[in-house]
Amino acid sequence: MADPAHVRDDFPILDREVDGEPLVYLDNAATTQTPTQVYDVFREYYEEYNANVHRGIHGLSHEASIAYEEAHERIAEFVGASGGLEEIVFTKNATEAVNLVAYGFGMEEFEPGDNVVVTEMEHHASLVTWQQVARRTGAEIRYVRVDEEGHLDMEHAAEVIDDDTRMLSVAHVSNVLGTVNPVADLADLAHDHGALVFVDGAQSVPNRPVDVEALDADFLAFSGHKMAGPTGIGVLYGKRHVLEEMEPFLYGGEMIRHVTFEGATWNRPPWKFEAGTPPIAEGIALAAAADYLDEIGMDAVAAHENDLAQYAMRRLEERDDVAVYGVPRGEERSGLVSFNVDGVHGHDLSSVLNDRGIAVRAGDHCTQPLHDRLEIPGSVRASFYVYNTEREVDALIDALENARQHRDDLVASDRFHDRFA
Numbered sequence: 001m002a003d004p005a006h007v008r009d010d011f012p013i014l015d016r017e018v019d020g021e022p023l024v025y026l027d028n029a030a031t032t033q034t035p036t037q038v039y040d041v042f043r044e045y046y047e048e049y050n051a052n053v054h055r056g057i058h059g060l061s062h063e064a065s066i067a068y069e070e071a072h073e074r075i076a077e078f079v080g081a082s083g084g085l086e087e088i089v090f091t092k093n094a095t096e097a098v099n100l101v102a103y104g105f106g107m108e109e110f111e112p113g114d115n116v117v118v119t120e121m122e123h124h125a126s127l128v129t130w131q132q133v134a135r136r137t138g139a140e141i142r143y144v145r146v147d148e149e150g151h152l153d154m155e156h157a158a159e160v161i162d163d164d165t166r167m168l169s170v171a172h173v174s175n176v177l178g179t180v181n182p183v184a185d186l187a188d189l190a191h192d193h194g195a196l197v198f199v200d201g202a203q204s205v206p207n208r209p210v211d212v213e214a215l216d217a218d219f220l221a222f223s224g225h226k227m228a229g230p231t232g233i234g235v236l237y238g239k240r241h242v243l244e245e246m247e248p249f250l251y252g253g254e255m256i257r258h259v260t261f262e263g264a265t266w267n268r269p270p271w272k273f274e275a276g277t278p279p280i281a282e283g284i285a286l287a288a289a290a291d292y293l294d295e296i297g298m299d300a301v302a303a304h305e306n307d308l309a310q311y312a313m314r315r316l317e318e319r320d321d322v323a324v325y326g327v328p329r330g331e332e333r334s335g336l337v338s339f340n341v342d343g344v345h346g347h348d349l350s351s352v353l354n355d356r357g358i359a360v361r362a363g364d365h366c367t368q369p370l371h372d373r374l375e376i377p378g379s380v381r382a383s384f385y386v387y388n389t390e391r392e393v394d395a396l397i398d399a400l401e402n403a404r405q406h407r408d409d410l411v412a413s414d415r416f417h418d419r420f421a
C-alpha cells in the first residue's frame with residue numbers, strides 16, 4: 001500500500017491536536033476521515049454546476065444530472081454491479097438502505113409462517129429493522145449463532161434457514177468482532193431455499209474488495225462516511241430484476257412515471273427509489289471517494305488494516321488484564337479490535353485515552369444482543385484505516401498503561417461504573 005505517511009498528507013485533520021495532544025484517530029469503523037480529493041468536489045460542484053437534477057432543461061441541470069448519473073455508474077463499478085446505475089440506489093446511509101428493503105420487500109411480502117434469518121452479530125440497523133418487519137407481518141425472526149471465536153455457526157445456519165425463509169440478512173464484516181463472514185456460502189444456502197439475501201456491507205465495502213456478483217447478494221448496503229466519503233450518502237445495491245419488482249419506500253417527485261387523480265405509475269430503478277431532490281453533491285463526492293480508494297487498491301487497504309489489527313492484538317495480548325474479542329490473532333480480520341481492560345469501564349478508558357488525543361469508541365457499537373451473547377455490557381474498539389500507523393497503535397498501548405496506573409483513581413472517582421466489577 002502507498003506509504004501511510006504520504007496518504008496522511010491528504011487528510012489535514014490528522015495534523016490537529018485534541019486538548020493539546022496530537023490526534024490519534026482510531027474510530028474509523030464509526031466514521032472515516034475525508035481526503036481533500038473528496039471534499040474539494042463540494043466546492044467545485046457549488047461553484048460551477050449546482051442545479052437540481054433530471055427535471056431542468058437548462059445547462060446547469062444537465063451538467064448536474066450527468067455527474068449524478070455518472071456517480072451511480074462509478075459506484076456500480078466499485079462494487080462489481082454489471083447492471084450499472086439501474087442497480088445502484090443512493091440513500092442517506094446504510095440504515096436507510098436496509099429500511100428500504102424492509103419496507104419495499106419485507107412489509108409487502110412476508111406472511112405468518114414465513115421467517116427472516118439474521119445473525120447474532122448484526123448491527124441494530126439490520127437486527128432491529130428485521131425484528132420490526134417480523135413483528136408487523138407475523139413472520140418469525142431467527143438468529144444464526146456466533147461461536148466463542150466470533151465465527152458464524154454454519155451448521156446452525158443450515159438448521160435455521162429453511163423453505164419458509166424469505167430473507168437472510170447478514171453482515172459481511174462484523175463492526176465489533178472484525179469477522180469476515182462467508183457470505184457467498186450463506187447466499188448459496190439461502191438461495192437453495194428460495195430466500196433472498198441482504199448483505200450489510202457497511203464494514204466491508206470501505207475496507208476490502210467487494211464483488212456483489214461473486215457474493216451473489218440480492219441486496220447490499222453501505223455508507224459513504226465509512227469509505228472516506230461524506231455523510232448523508234449511502235448505497236443500496238440490488239439485482240436489477242429484484243429492484244424492478246420491489247415496491248418503492250418513499251413517494252413523490254422523480255420516482256413516478258405518470259400521475260393521475262386515480263393513481264400513479266413508477267419510474268425505473270434506481271429513480272423509483274430516489275424520491276424528491278437527492279443528495280447530489282454527496283453522491284458525486286462518493287464517486288470521488290471510490291476513485292481515491294481504488295488509487296490505493298482495495299486489496300492493499302484490506303492488507304494494511306489486517307496488519308494493524310494483528311499488531312494491535314499482539315500488543316494488547318502482552319498484558320493478562322486485557323480481553324480481546326473476535327476471531328483469533330493470525331486469522332484475517334477487518335481493521336478493528338474490540339477489547340476490555342479488567343477493572344476499567346469502557347467509557348472511563350475512552351475518556352482517559354481521549355486525554356491523550358486518542359479517539360476510540362466505547363459502548364455496545366449498536367450491537368447490544370451481541371454484547372449480551374459475549375456477556376459483557378460493552379467494549380472498547382480501536383479501528384484502523386488507510387492513514388493509521390503502527391506508531392499510533394503503540395500510542396494506544398502506552399495510553400492503556402496510563403489508564404491502568406490511574407485505575408485506582410478511576411475506581412475511587414464518580415466516573416467509575418462497577419458494571420465491570
Ligand SMILES: Cc1ncc(COP(=O)(O)O)c(CNc2co[nH]c2=O)c1O
Nearest residue numbers: 029030093094095123125175202223365
Ligand atoms: C455493520 C454496520 N451496519 C450498519 C451500520 C449503520 O451505518 P450508518 O447507517 O451509516 O450509521 C453500521 C455503522 N456502525 C457504526 C457507527 O458507529 N459505530 C459503528 O460501529 C455498521 O457498522
